[in-house]
Amino acid sequence: MMPTTVPKNIDKYFFNRTKDIKKINLQISSIYEDLPNQLLITGNRGVGKTFLLKKILHDTDKKTLTAYIDISKIYSTNKKVTEEEILKEMLSSIYESLRQKQSVFKNFEDNLKNIIMNIKLHDYEFTDAASIFDIPIPKIKENYKALSKFVMELPQKIIDTSDEIDAFILVFDEFQFIKHVENPEAFFWLFRSYIQDQSNVCYIFTGSVSKSADIIEDINGQRGAFAGRMIQIDIEAFTKEETYKYLNEKAGDIKFTDDGFDRFYKCTRGIPAYINTFCNVLDSGKIYDEEMIKESFMMKMDQIVIMWLYIWGNLNDYEKTIIKILVDEKQLTWNTLLEKTGYSKSTLTKYIDSLNNKAILGYSNDNMYMINDMMLVTWLKHKKETEGQYPL
Numbered sequence: 001m002m003p004t005t006v007p008k009n010i011d012k013y014f015f016n017r018t019k020d021i022k023k024i025n026l027q028i029s030s031i032y033e034d035l036p037n038q039l040l041i042t043g044n045r046g047v048g049k050t051f052l053l054k055k056i057l058h059d060t061d062k063k064t065l066t067a068y069i070d071i072s073k074i075y076s077t078n079k080k081v082t083e084e085e086i087l088k089e090m091l092s093s094i095y096e097s098l099r100q101k102q103s104v105f106k107n108f109e110d111n112l113k114n115i116i117m118n119i120k121l122h123d124y125e126f127t128d129a130a131s132i133f134d135i136p137i138p139k140i141k142e143n144y145k146a147l148s149k150f151v152m153e154l155p156q157k158i159i160d161t162s163d164e165i166d167a168f169i170l171v172f173d174e175f176q177f178i179k180h181v182e183n184p185e186a187f188f189w190l191f192r193s194y195i196q197d198q199s200n201v202c203y204i205f206t207g208s209v210s211k212s213a214d215i216i217e218d219i220n221g222q223r224g225a226f227a228g229r230m231i232q233i234d235i236e237a238f239t240k241e242e243t244y245k246y247l248n249e250k251a252g253d254i255k256f257t258d259d260g261f262d263r264f265y266k267c268t269r270g271i272p273a274y275i276n277t278f279c280n281v282l283d284s285g286k287i288y289d290e291e292m293i294k295e296s297f298m299m300k301m302d303q304i305v306i307m308w309l310y311i312w313g314n315l316n317d318y319e320k321t322i323i324k325i326l327v328d329e330k331q332l333t334w335n336t337l338l339e340k341t342g343y344s345k346s347t348l349t350k351y352i353d354s355l356n357n358k359a360i361l362g363y364s365n366d367n368m369y370m371i372n373d374m375m376l377v378t379w380l381k382h383k384k385e386t387e388g389q390y391p392l
């Protein structure tokens, strides 16, 4: 079986990506020179951004602390995302990171634990005036300013107060959910204002967003908080050769004829999420030719596109309507979309933005909107053909 989510045993399943790792590590390494870069990692759904970043965090040396914050987790547990929740999540992943270096932080552990417990239980009211690593802890009572200052300054302060730690890397995954906070622009500016005084902390934002998403504009566009200072790196699918090697290495018992493999690559387009789910519906005893691959693809499509079943189920009717029209028409200008949907201008803008922030829409050089992922298009068409209508 191939993993369909990011596996716990990273080294067992992780394949290649040496160039991407080199590229990203080169940027990260600036934190050891007191010249930190901040990164924005983009790429299509299922291409392997999360796995790649987890691998990079996993391989850092022991003088580097790392924290991984998944903003979508906040959304799914609270049904909303607030600035406070993100800061609290940041704090607990910083704590988790320190906990894993217990030998270094043994003396501080209880203190830190108390602080975090207090934040969770008492609305940020820190009753005892404690301090960690000589960092004074503010008395906070529903005080966003103090909470944000404390959390945002913590990573650099930990480095400054410990000889054992040189650098801190924080990854914010599914960062497009930050769009749901009350004032996303202000929140990005908050980051910017603290980050610029931190010499050894690297912030990496990543998520499933289209390249044209307005959240990228908010954070790194001309008028965004980082105004182009964030280094943007796009992660691509496996090439045909990489796909071939990947299968050989991790799924060697699945055999293809040459045209069978060509068809397999055409279907998956080198996206690891699809390669893995597709492999899981193939048998090890057979040799797959083109026809057999086509047939398995048609028969098992729901299993292969599993990631879209969940995403589709969570879209609203406005979003689904836009997608259905684009599946039927392939690509359309904004004006034609306006006409076909019958929505008001502001409604159309709102839902095009939300689809962009979910990495579903693409936007061509000649101003056409289309669906980003061919697998989604194929699946929806297939559903319509076989069941007479698009999935509800």
Ligand SMILES: Nc1ncnc2c1ncn2[C@@H]1O[C@H](COP(=O)(O)OP(=O)(O)OP(=O)(O)O)[C@@H](O)[C@H]1O
Pocket (backbone or CB within 6 Å): 003, 004, 005, 006, 007, 013, 014, 015, 016, 017, 043, 044, 045, 046, 047, 048, 049, 050, 051, 052, 207, 208, 271, 272, 273, 274, 276
């Ligand atoms: N380098 C890799 N080696 C082996 N498997 C990989 C690799 N990259 C990704 N995968 C597999 O592909 C699937 C998707 O990866 P991942 O979740 O990292 O993608 P993503 O780009 O973060 O997707 P999303 O945009 O939905 O968050 C996972 O099951 C993962 O195990």
Ligand SMILES: [Mg+2]
Pocket (backbone or CB within 6 Å): 049, 050, 051, 173, 174, 207, 208
């Ligand atoms: Mg991911």
